Amino acid sequence: MIGQRKDINFIASYHREKTVDRPRLRRRAAYIAPLAGICVVLLAVFAVLQIALAGKNQQLDQLEGYIDRHMPAYEEALALTAQRDTLAQAADALQASAQGQAAYPTLDQELFGKVAACTDADFTIQSYHYDGVTLQLGAKAASAEVMPQAVQKLRDTGLFYAIDYTGYNSAADGSYTCTIGCALYAAQD
DSSP: OTTOOOOOOHHHHHHSOOOOOHHHHHHHHHHHHHHHHHHHHHHHHHHHHHHHHHHHHHHHHHHHHHHHHHHHHHHHHHHHHHHHHHHHHHHHHHHHHHHHHHHSOOOOHHHHHHHHHTOOSSEEEEEEEEOSSEEEEEEEESSTTHHHHHHHHHHHTSOEEEEEOOOOEEOTTSOEEEEEEEEEOOOOO
């Protein structure tokens, strides 16, 4: 039995009349019709979305072309903006420096004239040194009594808000030397 062969007639099977069950076909159609309707609606939505996507892609291509055409001008504007900002920072730094310089006292001919007016034959100024705030005067006097009087004359000028004088040294030639620190008032506008 295992080795027996059973022949099948395909042509006869094909030509045999098939019976169609109409109620069964209608039930299947009742299920298939809503699914087909949903498929048609989904295809319509898909088509609308594809058309909208194609329109947006076209707009995107136009915008990219616009950007590509105007990118060199934009980069030039960025470079000019950076240059302007650099120059503005430099101008601000120069202005701050100028304001800082303006706050320093002015060493002018008038100031040195008033200091020179405090000297006489017994009291002379030998050197000047200015460090930005304090004017250091190297002075020489004929006697020790002249030094405090000369310092008081310097105070009376009204040019200095503080005068630092701590004493004097006697020199071999009989004269006296000292250093007087004069703190200048800031410049007034």
